[in-house]
Amino acid sequence: MDEGEAEHMNEQDIDRSTLPIRRPPFQGTPERTLAGSQPDWDYVAPVAPPRDAPNVLLILIDDAGFGNPSTFGGPISTPTLDRLADEGLKYNGFHVTALCSPTRAALMTGRNHHAVGFGMVGEFAGPFPGYSAMLPKDSQPFAKTLQGNGYSTACFGKWHLTPDHMQGPAGPFDRWPNALGFDYFWGFLGGESGQFDPVITENQSSIGVPEDESFYLPDAMADKTIEWLHGVRAQDAEKPWFAYFSTGCSHAPHHAQKAWSEKYLGAFDQGWDQLREETFARQKRLGVVPADAELTTRPTNMPSWDSLSESQKRVYARQMEVYAGFSENADWNVGRVIDAIDEMGDLENTLVIYIWGDNGGSMEGTLTGTFNELTTMNGVPLTDEQQLQLVLKWGGLEAWGTELMAPHYSAAWAWASNCPFQWGKQVASHLGGTRNPMVVHWPRRIADHGGLRSQFTHVTDIGPTILEAAGIPQPTHIDGVEQTPMHGTSAIYTLDDAGAAERHTQQYFEVLGNRAMYKDGWWLSWMMPRTPWKLDPDTIKQFAPGVWDPESDPVELYYLPEDFTQANDLADQHPEKVRELKELFWHEAEKNHVLPLLGGLTTFFGMTPPLPTQSQFTFYGDVQNVSSGMIPPIFNHSYTISAELEIPGSGAEGVIVAEADHLGGFSLFVDEGKLKHSYSFVGVMEFKQESEVTVPTGSVTVRMEFAADAAKPATGGEVTLFINDEPVGGGRIEHTVPVRFSGYSGMDIGRDNGMPVDRSYADRSPFAFTGKVKKVVFDVNPHPEDTHEQELHEHAQQGLAAHAINA
Amino acid sequence: MSDDHKDVLIAAYLFEDLAKRDFDAVLQLAEQQAITMEGAVLVQKGTDGEVRVTETGDHLGRKGAKVGGGVGLAVGLLAPPLLAATVVGAGAGAVTGRFARHRLESGIGDKMDAALPPGSGGVIAVYDSSGAATVDAALTNAVKKSVAQIDGASAKALKAGLAEAQEGMSG
Numbered sequence: 001m002d003e004g005e006a007e008h009m010n011e012q013d014i015d016r017s018t019l020p021i022r023r024p025p026f027q028g029t030p031e032r033t034l035a036g037s038q039p040d041w042d043y044v045a046p047v048a049p050p051r052d053a054p055n056v057l058l059i060l061i062d063d064a065g066f067g068n069p070s071t072f073g074g075p076i077s078t079p080t081l082d083r084l085a086d087e088g089l090k091y092n093g094f095h096v097t098a099l100c101s102p103t104r105a106a107l108m109t110g111r112n113h114h115a116v117g118f119g120m121v122g123e124f125a126g127p128f129p130g131y132s133a134m135l136p137k138d139s140q141p142f143a144k145t146l147q148g149n150g151y152s153t154a155c156f157g158k159w160h161l162t163p164d165h166m167q168g169p170a171g172p173f174d175r176w177p178n179a180l181g182f183d184y185f186w187g188f189l190g191g192e193s194g195q196f197d198p199v200i201t202e203n204q205s206s207i208g209v210p211e212d213e214s215f216y217l218p219d220a221m222a223d224k225t226i227e228w229l230h231g232v233r234a235q236d237a238e239k240p241w242f243a244y245f246s247t248g249c250s251h252a253p254h255h256a257q258k259a260w261s262e263k264y265l266g267a268f269d270q271g272w273d274q275l276r277e278e279t280f281a282r283q284k285r286l287g288v289v290p291a292d293a294e295l296t297t298r299p300t301n302m303p304s305w306d307s308l309s310e311s312q313k314r315v316y317a318r319q320m321e322v323y324a325g326f327s328e329n330a331d332w333n334v335g336r337v338i339d340a341i342d343e344m345g346d347l348e349n350t351l352v353i354y355i356w357g358d359n360g361g362s363m364e365g366t367l368t369g370t371f372n373e374l375t376t377m378n379g380v381p382l383t384d385e386q387q388l389q390l391v392l393k394w395g396g397l398e399a400w401g402t403e404l405m406a407p408h409y410s411a412a413w414a415w416a417s418n419c420p421f422q423w424g425k426q427v428a429s430h431l432g433g434t435r436n437p438m439v440v441h442w443p444r445r446i447a448d449h450g451g452l453r454s455q456f457t458h459v460t461d462i463g464p465t466i467l468e469a470a471g472i473p474q475p476t477h478i479d480g481v482e483q484t485p486m487h488g489t490s491a492i493y494t495l496d497d498a499g500a501a502e503r504h505t506q507q508y509f510e511v512l513g514n515r516a517m518y519k520d521g522w523w524l525s526w527m528m529p530r531t532p533w534k535l536d537p538d539t540i541k542q543f544a545p546g547v548w549d550p551e552s553d554p555v556e557l558y559y560l561p562e563d564f565t566q567a568n569d570l571a572d573q574h575p576e577k578v579r580e581l582k583e584l585f586w587h588e589a590e591k592n593h594v595l596p597l598l599g600g601l602t603t604f605f606g607m608t609p610p611l612p613t614q615s616q617f618t619f620y621g622d623v624q625n626v627s628s629g630m631i632p633p634i635f636n637h638s639y640t641i642s643a644e645l646e647i648p649g650s651g652a653e654g655v656i657v658a659e660a661d662h663l664g665g666f667s668l669f670v671d672e673g674k675l676k677h678s679y680s681f682v683g684v685m686e687f688k689q690e691s692e693v694t695v696p697t698g699s700v701t702v703r704m705e706f707a708a709d710a711a712k713p714a715t716g717g718e719v720t721l722f723i724n725d726e727p728v729g730g731g732r733i734e735h736t737v738p739v740r741f742s743g744y745s746g747m748d749i750g751r752d753n754g755m756p757v758d759r760s761y762a763d764r765s766p767f768a769f770t771g772k773v774k775k776v777v778f779d780v781n782p783h784p785e786d787t788h789e790q791e792l793h794e795h796a797q798q799g800l801a802a803h804a805i806n807a
Numbered sequence: 808m809s810d811d812h813k814d815v816l817i818a819a820y821l822f823e824d825l826a827k828r829d830f831d832a833v834l835q836l837a838e839q840q841a842i843t844m845e846g847a848v849l850v851q852k853g854t855d856g857e858v859r860v861t862e863t864g865d866h867l868g869r870k871g872a873k874v875g876g877g878v879g880l881a882v883g884l885l886a887p888p889l890l891a892a893t894v895v896g897a898g899a900g901a902v903t904g905r906f907a908r909h910r911l912e913s914g915i916g917d918k919m920d921a922a923l924p925p926g927s928g929g930v931i932a933v934y935d936s937s938g939a940a941t942v943d944a945a946l947t948n949a950v951k952k953s954v955a956q957i958d959g960a961s962a963k964a965l966k967a968g969l970a971e972a973q974e975g976m977s978g
Contacts, residue, residue, distance in 0.1 A: 309947065310822075310825055311825060314821070385950070388821065392819055392821055396821055396927055
């Protein structure tokens, strides 16, 4: 028996069904002294994966559609995806869940999203098992399995699986990436990030907003990934690795470097209607859409391009130019990572799975698109005219795509991004929200270079596929907890045979009441009659308990082998199939904790969590980068911000406390000797107050009191500034932010990291306080009537849910 | 026929060529005597942030590229580049230092929150209030409009009207 065979046998002896893998039995012999003792060097060797287990690079693009990348006929140039597809396989029957966190939960665990608590997104934990946003310990991510079997593992970019209220230094950390199978994490925990001014988390610490003025997150993500890969290879020439490269692109805010967006100047002047036709023609030429497929039609609630004014056309065209440049840059950065892997000699045995989008293009920008996505999330409706005016206010079209805005394109561009399908993100009932391009590249294993695979595949298949590729079984136990079986089906069988019979033959879909049931080529669409970008009270109340009967929602039926795009509704012709699939859906829904439907929107219907009991929040020292979802709950209430300061004899200036930025936030600061307060109502209005006297030296207390006009959402109110308990100035805030200031920017004590709230100190950002901030205290005052408190609590929770849907 | 009530209009555009299109439309109204106009100017804010008067129009709808004598009181008041720049270029709340950190490639951080961002345009016009609806209908491409009403067309009244209209452009 040669050494290799012995090693192989030893490998076979390893029981990988239970993690962590138990220490091997000692095969040597200890005597009283070393004399005569037989050593066993295998005893001290780390756990190794099966021989020839490939490296794995898993790439996930955000908020992007089937009709975006050029590889699938889209207008966005994706040379890296092209290259990998030419040497690997294209999948045109791959499906996701139709929403961010749910897709990621299914991707990571190999289980259906409701079954692991992610019927909704991580920002909002609902009170039912399918909507808890708490990944259960019995359904651990496959990364944990790879890690436990000897892989080096790392995650870069967007995570979105840690509940909002657990993202601070107090944790708990058991739902952060490090606890879920990743040796290393560098990215952001939430659902979105600014690309120029992100708040970066590294492992279990926030490292804040990068100071480098040339910093651009997509480029930095690739840099970090390459750096990590180099480090792994420097230490161990053989050890397989798993890297999860999860871009914030192309989620809003659409922040693109000018050099990338300018590549698309004029590329979308033809508008969304014509763009779809062009894309569809290319898709047919490439063969990713069958030649006999029909292009679906524009929803009646979307305007035709021809109906727009000239200004609208130009602004909308710019929206897509920026989105396209943003997206191409992501592909370019993936290419940099691929090149680095190639240079290390690892590409030949690296399984690359490149998924273009987690839910189809996002329609959350509403029909107009928005200069600041937080307007939508806060329920601040803006007309088309107002949007144009705010574009004018914040720097015109040149600023669209820069950090001066937090832009999101029009829902109609999302629809065009999802060509040739209907709808998009959130709409789990149709392919526009659920079918995304995927490319698989693995030189050592794939012979059919440039092949196309059309078997039904699903995001839950990725985990089982990777484990089968690695030769690692799904563990029955991890950390002593019995594991549920993965729901997905390995897609390894598709690598060799384009005609192989489909193995993932049945799959339910559900997000926000939009349902679908797939079985053996048939697809039942059961869409809740809600326009995806509408969450206003009148819309929502149609779905209240006792009002909405999901059974009565109209159904559509498609047979995908003959109708790739879902253009021909067969429901009337096959009522028995409709009945069968409806019953199957309810069965799957019950089995996977989908029920109750809308379990992630409970707060809209009177099921709110207990009223918070904490009303005072104290920040000692210089606490930085408090997650925007974890700042004191000042919304819709009277509140005070008090600070104890030490002012040197020469005076001081700088920020005492600041949350977020000019597109929504507040800042209490000292400048020109005066105490000042700035408040931005999501970039639509700005309110400023300042003291009439200068701030004295020595120990000083300052206070900002906001007295709300009424117990109502977005209430206006009076601001009074105090120095050493004496009123020294004030003014009004006509409208306050009702839900959340920012999707990613944090709160800082003693400085204003990232983009400034008040532009007057922009040239001195982060405008650190030059005296000493000893502590800052927020007091959130309850409203006099308990009923008001409860009503506002419900509103706040509804707002958070609405924010979460758009995250 | 002229009356004593006049409108002082400031209209802002995201695109300079669309501003010119509306400017031409207003001049055509004057030429056709559909409105009684004192004068109008077209301004452009270049990508360098500079505001320039690119065209003027008199009470008969005649264009004059040059600013100078014989263009009428309104145009004379409106047209000096410095005044036009003040009215249309500075706008909401003054520009206060570099906004973004220093990395903005275009340098637009310096210029934002002006009534006109770089590359955009504006129209300023003074006309009899009786023509307000007609003018409004002609300004199909304006993103933002502000109108102040004045009595008579004295220099003092025009300046006051401009200030009031400018105030309306903010916020």
